[in-house]
Amino acid sequence: MRLATFNLLHGRSLTDGLVESQRLTAAVAALDADVLALQEVDRGQCRSGYLDQTALAAHALAAGEHRFAAAVVGEPGGQVRPLTHDDDGQDEPRYGVGLVSRHPVLSWQVIRLRPAPVRTPIYVPGPRGGLVLLRDEPRVVLAAVLRTPHGPLTVATTHLSFVPGWNARQLRQSVRALRALPAPRILLGDLNLPAGAARLLTGWRTLGRRSTYPAGQPRIQLDHILADRQDLHRLPPVMAVQTPLSVISDHRPLVVDLG
Numbered sequence: 222m223r224l225a226t227f228n229l230l231h232g233r234s235l236t237d238g239l240v241e242s243q244r245l246t247a248a249v250a251a252l253d254a255d256v257l258a259l260q261e262v263d264r265g266q267c268r269s270g271y272l273d274q275t276a277l278a279a280h281a282l283a284a285g286e287h288r289f290a291a292a293v294v295g296e297p298g299g300q301v302r303p304l305t306h307d308d309d310g311q312d313e314p315r316y317g318v319g320l321v322s323r324h325p326v327l328s329w330q331v332i333r334l335r336p337a338p339v340r341t342p343i344y345v346p347g348p349r350g351g352l353v354l355l356r357d358e359p360r361v362v363l364a365a366v367l368r369t370p371h372g373p374l375t376v377a378t379t380h381l382s383f384v385p386g387w388n389a390r391q392l393r394q395s396v397r398a399l400r401a402l403p404a405p406r407i408l409l410g411d412l413n414l415p416a417g418a419a420r421l422l423t424g425w426r427t428l429g430r431r432s433t434y435p436a437g438q439p440r441i442q443l444d445h446i447l448a449d450r451q452d453l454h455r456l457p458p459v460m461a462v463q464t465p466l467s468v469i470s471d472h473r474p475l476v477v478d479l480g
Contacts, residue, residue: 225254226409227474231263240269248467249281258378258409259319266314275319286322290363291315303359324367332362332398334391337384362395375402379410388413404452416442429462429477444475
């Protein structure tokens with residue numbers, strides 16, 4: 222079983238700044254993942270050609286199961302609002318996370334996380350960048366219980382806050398919620414935390430230790446695949462860990478083979 226997590230940067234290439242469906246499809250197909258967790262995913266956004274990027278990723282992997290979960294309605298960097306319910310904003314541009322699986326899904330669950338209550342100073346690169354006060358956005362956890370050859374397996378993805386401390390709180394909240402779902406449990410995503418902090422905050426095992434950000438010369442691991450220790454013995458051992466350079470995004474995907 223191959224697991225992968227990838228912060229898509231809504232499919233944007235760092236070489237020319239463009240978002241092209243062919244590049245996104247090629248990037249996802251190259252991962253050949255049985256379970257793929259996606260973050261910074263667009264659906265119906267002008268900037269990405271109004272694509273359903275989760276559905277496009279599922280098609281690239283010939284995967285029968287996929288779901289998108291919006292964190293906000295509107296275009297990030299512009300006017301956005303939190304969702305009032307899971308079906309809110311169906312005809313509007315949305316932004317969030319996605320899960321794709323080649324294994325059948327027995328059930329889905331969405332867990333919503335509140336944004337940090339205050340603006341936070343963040344360094345933004347570029348000629349108009351510098352230290353700016355940014356308002357945090359709501360976050361979302363998307364979980365699925367899969368039917369696999371090894372029995373039921375809970376997988377989940379999220380993209381946590383960039384606000385130090387608040388992302389730790391969100392991670393603990395996510396883990397508590399996931400423990401209501403069947404074990405074994407695996408959390409994949411951009412946690413905006415280094416590996417040591419993610420492991421200490423959860424007590425879960427890190428399945429792959431590799432730097433993933435920035436993509437060109439990775440110096441820190443922000444993207445993780447963590448496994449709850451409960452019933453971990455029911456999963457195959459880790460056979461390989463990769464962080465291949467992709468044609469899109471400012472993150473590298475993290476790929477773990479269980480053999």
